[in-house]
Amino acid sequence: MKTRICLCLSTLLLVCGGVMADAIFVPNYSFEEQSLNDGAWLDNNITGWVRTRSGTAGVFNPQDENYPGSAGADGELPGTAHGSQLAYINNDSTIESASSLGAVQNNTMYVLTVAVGSRYDYPPNGSSYTIAILVDGIVEASETLYITEDVIPLGTFVDMSTSFTTSENDYRAGGEIKISLTHDEDSTLYGQGSFDNVRLSAVEPTSVSGILVDAVTAEPLEGVEVTYWSDRHEFWQNDFTDADGAFTLAGLKSGPAEIKARPDVGSGYAWNLPWLINTVVLEEGEERSGQIIALREGALVSGYVKDSAGQPIADIEVEWVGRMCDGWLDTDANGYYEMRLPVGEYKITVYSEDETIGSIGANVTIADVSQSVVVNDIVVYTEQTGSAISGSVVNSGAYSKDGFFGIAAFEAGTIIDPNSLYSIMPVSEAGLMEAGSYAIAALPSDRIYDFYLLVFNESADGIESYSVRDGQFNVSPGATAVDLYYTSEGGTVAGSVENVDGKAVVGAYVAVMDISGHGEVAGFTNTDENGEYVIHNVGAGQYVAAALHSMYGHASAGSVVEVTDGGTVNVGTISMAFAGDKEAGNLNGDGVVDMQDFAELADGWMQSGSFEADLDQDGTVGIEDLLRISETWLYRPIWYNQ
Missing domain, CATH: 1.10.1330.10 (Dockerin domain)
Structure with a gap:
């Protein structure tokens, strides 16, 4: 799911010390082998490393004002760094392992993790850090991080990671492994790159294998793409089924991820149901087999995406969401799209990362997959062609929050309740780090809107939570004083969701509903890989909590909980059982x-x-x-x- 204010709910890999990981020795991994005085630095002479690009590189012992805590009793740098010294790489420069760190082995995943920092005195804003694993001098894996104070808070370190995986009889086997660390500087800024705690591990590869079949005939389906996507790691892998319908997704990163079969429209099949094999949770080194994906035929659904002048929009992302299927694709050069959808109800809309847009999505109901459906044109408005509505987020009490404010505009009359969470999408949206003025643009001018104030939070594992704090309804385009009020800090609602066997239910939607209203949602989130959830800044009041999952159906916590300002209430465990013919x-x-x-x-x-x-x-x-x-x-x- 994309990180954005969106009511459709649909950490880097650290292997050092894990039971499935073997650490590979990196000489002078924390740059402690030079003897330096406080604040001193040593240029172009780092034991175990060589500088391979022009610029400056060396070892530094940072003073207190550069990294708080670095002069503490234990001499430790803050965050994920190690020891009392670090490597600095300034200007445009690279350091590389002076000698081989070992030979590449077959059937192994190599993971490099490095702590990178942002100094107070010379923050590397506008520049970038790149870490890489090289085999025989060729980059096999790399990761680049563009630095701002939001990415690395001043005076701290964060980890960045990259990896690659070898096969059973890999052509790289026996090759020489090295590491490189690079700082590329913005030409208009001067910043000093900080690197520390270099960790390289060899990990048993994680994989999933299975078969893809026709749900009616059980015939294997050949040539269908099967994908694996991890939000946590922003990691993607794919494979295509063979003549026996078999697929293997190898070299995966552990944790929760989604597996999806993505047949071509011409095959007649719809993408697999988002919950049939939606979320898997893999341990490091796990080789899971026997996964079954059964695909059903879908109705052909087609349409066009156009701008407000009626011109087609090419290469814009079209998304569809519903209880029975979800997915995405890009329009062709004529703004045309087509997809296959099984029986069910869906919302089709568009999304762009490049600019602010607004559109009224299409609602589609499929009752018979043999009947094609032609969708009315989806018209996209921009800031220049659409209307705007503005106002302020008011926090007169300076109440704290976990996250930032989001303002979402929906068509008037949109109900936010557990049954609609699958398929409602805002027409347009905006975000604010703090209270103040906002404007939502790109709104179609022929509609009336409901505005909601949300508090959006994203955990380190990428789990998003929203609380709904205020609303203004039946707002006309052009309105300029649509104020939304954040009237208290609210509290935190936490709990877990399990099945009747006591196993975690991963990816369930959990909503809290205000019992004094009409059952509309006051906050919602997803469960993590342990079946646990946290919803922040829920307004004070009495609520009931409910869990929703496409495989399990709907289950309620069964009791009313009271949220108080600044408090945390644990709902306990919601138990879910499959529905069906016993x-x-x-x-x-x-x-x-x-x-x-x-x-x-x-x-x-x-x-x-x-x-x-x-x-x-x-x-x-x-x-x-x-x-x-x-x-x-x-x-x-x-x-x-x-």
């Missing part, structure tokens, strides 16, 4: 149809066994048995028949 799907006899039953069925199918999982009683455990459970409790969650 007689057909309850294979282990515990009274509920849940993942244990699905796992038993999947194991039986993969092993071609014949036992209780033979639900259609044809003598074998096959795709029809898988589909029988799928139809009863995967494809029709609790709310689907309500």
Whole structure:
């Protein structure tokens, strides 16, 4: 999910010390091998390293005013740095390992992690840091970080990381491994680059493998792209299925991620349901197999994206969201797009990272996948062609918050409740770090809008939370005094979501609803890989909490909680069970149809066994048995028949 104010909810890898990681010795990894006096520096002479580009590089012992805490009793630098000294790399310069750090091995993931800092006296604003792993002098992995005070707060260090993975019989095997560290300076600014605590590890590769089949015939699907996306690491990997429908996603980064099958429109299939195999949580070095993705046919949905003058817009991102499917694509040179959608309700809209735009998305209902749907043109407005609405965010009490303010404009009458979280999208939006004036532009002038004040927070793991703090309704384009009020600090709501077996439910939407109103959402977020969640700055009041998940349906915490200003309330654990036909799907006899039953069925199918999982009683455990459970409790969650 993109980091932006959006009501569609759809740390770097640190392997040093992990049980699956073997540290590779890096000589003078924290630049402590020179003897320096406080504040002294040593130029162009770093034990274990050589300078390979013009510029300045050396070792420095920073004084207190440069990095707070560096002159403390233990002599430690702050943050992720180590020891009392660091390497400085100024101007445009690079240092590289003076000798080989070892030979490349097959079937191994190499991860480089380096602490980089921002000094008070010479902050490297406007410049960039690059770290790289080289094999026989060729860069195999690199990462560049462009420096501002928002990226690295002054006087602190953060980690940056890069990695590459070798295969079973890799052409790079036996090659010489080295590391390079680079500072590139903005020509208009003078900053000093700081590097420390260089860590290189060899990690058992993480992978996922499985098969992709037609959900009706069980025939394998060849040539379909399967992707793996980790929001936490901003890491992407892909593979294409072979003639047997098999795929392997290798060299993955651990933690929660989404796996998605992305068939071409011409195949007739829709992308896999976002929850069928949506979120996986992999341990470092885990080699998971037996993943099953079954694709269904989808209706052909097509349309155009145009500007307010009726001209097509090429290469703009079109997104679709809904309970049964989500995805994205770019328009062609004529502003045309087409996709496949299974039965369900969807919202189609557009997104641009380059400029402020506004558009009224299209609502699409698919009842019969054999019938094509042509969507009305989606018209995109810009700041120049759309209307504006302005006002102020008022925080007269100077109340604190965790995150920043977001102002979102929706079509008037949009309801923010648990059932709509899948598919509502703002027409336009704006963000403010602190209270003050705002303006939302690019609004179509023929609509009326509801405005919401949100507090947006993003955790270190990329989990986003929102609290809804104020609203102004039925606002006409051109209004100039649409003020939104932040009237208290609010409190924090925390808890966890588990299934009936006590396992974490990852990626569930959790919403808190004000019991004094009409059940509209006062805050919402997603659960993390441990099934836990935190929602910040929820206004003081009484609430009920509910969890929503496409595989599990809907479950409530069952009790009212009271949020107080500055306080934290723990809702406890929300327990979720699969919906469905218990007689057909309850294979282990515990009274509920849940993942244990699905796992038993999947194991039986993969092993071609014949036992209780033979639900259609044809003598074998096959795709029809898988589909029988799928139809009863995967494809029709609790709310689907309500």
